[in-house]
Amino acid sequence: MSEREALDRYALGRALTALANASAHDMLARAPDDVPGAGARRIGLTGAPGAGKSTLAGHLALHRARGGHRMGVLAVDPSSPKSGGAILGDRIRMDDLAGSPDLYIRSIGSRSTSDGLSDNLPEMLDLMDAHGFDEVLLETVGVGQAEYAARAQVDTLLLVLLPESGDVVQAMKAGIMEMADLFVVNKCDLAGAQKMATDIQRIAAVSRREAGTWQPRVLLASSSKPETIEALSQAIDAHQAWLASSPRQAQLRQARARYRLRRVVERLAAHAIAALPAPVFDTSMPRQLAHVIEALQHSASDTTETTP
Ligand SMILES: Nc1nc2c(ncn2[C@@H]2O[C@H](COP(=O)(O)OP(=O)(O)O)[C@@H](O)[C@H]2O)c(=O)[nH]1
Numbered sequence: 001m002s003e004r005e006a007l008d009r010y011a012l013g014r015a016l017t018a019l020a021n022a023s024a025h026d027m028l029a030r031a032p033d034d035v036p037g038a039g040a041r042r043i044g045l046t047g048a049p050g051a052g053k054s055t056l057a058g059h060l061a062l063h064r065a066r067g068g069h070r071m072g073v074l075a076v077d078p079s080s081p082k083s084g085g086a087i088l089g090d091r092i093r094m095d096d097l098a099g100s101p102d103l104y105i106r107s108i109g110s111r112s113t114s115d116g117l118s119d120n121l122p123e124m125l126d127l128m129d130a131h132g133f134d135e136v137l138l139e140t141v142g143v144g145q146a147e148y149a150a151r152a153q154v155d156t157l158l159l160v161l162l163p164e165s166g167d168v169v170q171a172m173k174a175g176i177m178e179m180a181d182l183f184v185v186n187k188c189d190l191a192g193a194q195k196m197a198t199d200i201q202r203i204a205a206v207s208r209r210e211a212g213t214w215q216p217r218v219l220l221a222s223s224s225k226p227e228t229i230e231a232l233s234q235a236i237d238a239h240q241a242w243l244a245s246s247p248r249q250a251q252l253r254q255a256r257a258r259y260r261l262r263r264v265v266e267r268l269a270a271h272a273i274a275a276l277p278a279p280v281f282d283t284s285m286p287r288q289l290a291h292v293i294e295a296l297q298h299s300a301s302d303t304t305e306t307t308p
């Protein structure tokens, strides 16, 4: 699909729904989408529920859609398996959206996954590439594992924090401070934002990363202050520009492929174990494992025989 074609919202919506419901076996058999060019830039927003991620994603998307960019927002929302964009859509005024034919917003339930991301999210992101998006914002709720999973899926990761919250302590404990490219102290119209930004700056300074790597920035943001959205948007551009000339790009690609493989194998293994006859579990662990491996081999050869 060429970037100049009009966005087919209906086809995209249907395809995303089909992917959300597809099994691991479907994913094995699936031919990769034929994606021209490098695909969309991917920007992740992660943080605690209520941190203002959806609101911020909406404002950023509107801001970045100006100038003719095709912007997608995918919000993985564990609490809304079927909201179909309503939850996120509520966060920006509908008349703001009306003049943006190239802005697409969608919520996705996180279903069975333990890491808080949606099954087949990598394939959904590829689908956005195939529909000619210039950029995709991916919102994930920070539930520990989600940040790690999200890290591999995006080029630029924003950690969204609330002033006067325990978010920073939580993030430090979970090792998330080392993963984020940009720290956003959100709702900076509330008290304590500047102090929190200074604290994060201090933490970032002592845990300086290796020379030649990106030094994370700390920004204040508020939905009621357009200039903060503009500044955040520029910081994203700066990180993207840095990435373009860094070996990190290749590492991210490999990390994505690794994540995708792990997800398919985990789901296939879970299926195989569920399908084993009960007496197998009276045998030794190596024998049980041999059964699972055999089932996995079947899955792999089934698909290599049916796909060209
Ligand atoms: N004071 C203030 N409230 C905000 C701001 N951004 C979002 N909110 C409110 O915070 C609540 C949670 O926002 P939401 O975007 O759904 O957070 P999410 O759970 O992280 O996606 C909503 O009631 C928003 O109206 C902000 O910049 N300042």
Ligand SMILES: [Mg+2]
Pocket: 053, 054, 055, 075, 139
């Ligand atoms: Mg949200």
